[in-house]
Amino acid sequence: MSVTAVVGAQWGDEGKGKIVDNLAEHSQMVIRFQGGDNAGHTIINQQTQQAEGGKIVLNIIPSGIFNADTACIVGTGCVVNPEVVLNKMQVLESIGVSIDNLWLSERAQVILPTHRLLDGLKEKTGRGLGTTKRGVGPSYADKMARRGIRLGDLKRPEWLKLRLTQSLDYANKEFARFGEESLEFEALYQQCLAWGEQLGDKIVDMLPMVQEAASSAQEILLEGQLGVMRDVDWGIYPYVTSSNPTPGYAAVGAGLPLNAIERVVAVVKTYSTAVGSGPFVTELHENSADFEAGETLCNVGKEFGATTGRKRRCGWLDGVALAYSSWLNGFTDLAVTKLDVLDGLSEIKICTGYRLPDGKVITRYPDTLDLLPDMQHPDKRSTLEPVYETWPGWQSDTTRVRAWEDLPAAAQAYLRRIEALTQVGGVVNPRLRYISVGPDREQMFEM
Structure with missing residues (x-):
């Protein structure tokens, strides 16, 4: 048995669906372990070309559904709107995708x-x-x-x-x-x-299926929703989701022993985005010096909600939040997405600390109350100032790159810095594993 958990390293919308779609080709079972249809995983592959817009947004159905030999289970840790599931089943069947291997836990x-x-x-x-x-x-x-x-x-x-x-x-x-x-x-x-x-028969007791897959040494993939910054316990409470999108809960939601998870693949976007209310220190809002860079990230990265269509809040990569996430999740591998979105920028920034109103700089991620400017007006922007490193851009097209050695040197350096930020306390030491340079399934390579 080999069990891999794929989780979001930031606020969600990192590109987990694409990573799961790729990894599912080598997996016999994919289990969605938490969440509902409040977030969407966008899939673009050969099968989705027949769908409207050439893509499919999966809100609750596991992203492994495009692999006919992969059992896909909506796990016990999920909350399920049956209407959404039934509608999406119809959409999938209309483009020739089989749903014979789709199952839903009777305990969800x-x-x-x-x-x-x-x-x-x-x-x-x-x-x-x-x-x-x-x-x-x-x-x-x-x-x-x-x-x-x-x-x-x-x-x-x-x-x-x-x-x-x-x-x-x-x-x-x-x-x-x-x-x-x-x-x-x-x-x-x-x-x-x-x-x-x-x-009908799609509703099953999932545990015997999971036990059989585990005992027969199958590859099992656990798919999370959102990211640790939206975790109900460790996220920016109360601006969080209502579940735990972390590997610690993945085993619970999927019906597996905790020690079964061998790999934790963290999906990291090369910049930060968030949807909804709450503090977001690196946000490039209209009063930011780098506001135009934020607009570029939004427009080039197509940062609009897959489920709601809402414009996402965009900002530079938050290394403080990323290190916090890495520690809590125990990352073993990094899947870095949307590298290509940065292709046109002359310089790129990474936040490595927060400056408090008294001038002191901290490198730990604080609790929500330390992020808020005013408890009576919690939706106002944080008074903490991001402390940035500035990195040179590469200003060249990476969308056709399929090997590490073909990336521009500046892109390699930026990616290595992301890797270093996730290595925490000598305990959590993930390595770069997958690099995504576009939305299509083929625009990704393994190191």
């Missing part, structure tokens, strides 16, 4: 219409966190409060009736608090039964 939580409605209502209050309003947070909240509906419940009518009564009772009280009308039980119950019938 269901995102109900109530969750989406509550998510939207909370964002409307003006005290929201910039969520995608997909119902992910409320679904995880119900899970922790032990009133959630699991996928397996959809196939057990009497049990579903009991569980849904409890869940809807709570939701309707919340709707009343917002001045909204209650939802009727019967319509929601029938919708859930229909989902159970439509998904």
Whole structure:
């Protein structure tokens, strides 16, 4: 057995889908271990050319689905909107992609219409966190409060009736608090039964499948969503997701022993991006000296949400956050993406420290309250100033490069600096392994 976890090293949107799509060619099983359909993994390969725009955005279905011999499982740690899964299954089948090897854990939580409605209502209050309003947070909240509906419940009518009564009772009280009308039980119950019938045998006990794959020495790939800076425990709380996109949780969400994970592939974008609210020290906002560089990163890198279409906040690479992420995740390998986006820049910056208002420079990643300028106005920009190193750009096209030795010397130096920043405390010592120089599957090479 060989188990590899692929995780985001930053705020998400690093390009994990492309890396998983490539690695899945050599894997017999891919498991999505956490998250919901609030983030999308964009896939561009030969099969997706028949789709609109020549690409497919996978919101919850594992990115290994394009490999016909790879079993793809939506794991126990996920929250699942059945409507989203069913719609995406239709899209995949319409371009000739088989879904015969797609499975969903019966223990995964269901995102109900109530969750989406509550998510939207909370964002409307003006005290929201910039969520995608997909119902992910409320679904995880119900899970922790032990009133959630699991996928397996959809196939057990009497049990579903009991569980849904409890869940809807709570939701309707919340709707009343917002001045909204209650939802009727019967319509929601029938919708859930229909989902159970439509998904049918796709809903399984995943554990025997995972155990069989592990005992027969198969290659297993664990696919995460978002990145450690959005982790509910170690991210910039409360500007976080509602789950743990780290290897420590990957084993839990996938139904594997913790010591089964041999490799942790960190997907690192060559610059930083974030979506939603919260402090972002290296953001190149309109008052930044390098604002135009930020606009270049956004436009050349096509930094718009795969799920929402929202423009992403862009900034220089944050080495402080990257080192923090490396320690918490225990990276063994680095997959660096979007190197080509930097091709046209004459100089590139890397943040290696934060300057406090008193002038002191720190190199550790602080807690949220140390990042905020004002507790009464937490959405204002951080008063911490990034301390930068400036690196020369290479100003040449890297999109056709397929080997390390063919990269410009300045690009090699920049990549080695990223590698050095992730080597922490003599304990975590990842190495550069994969370099991506474009969105297509073929625009990537292994070192």
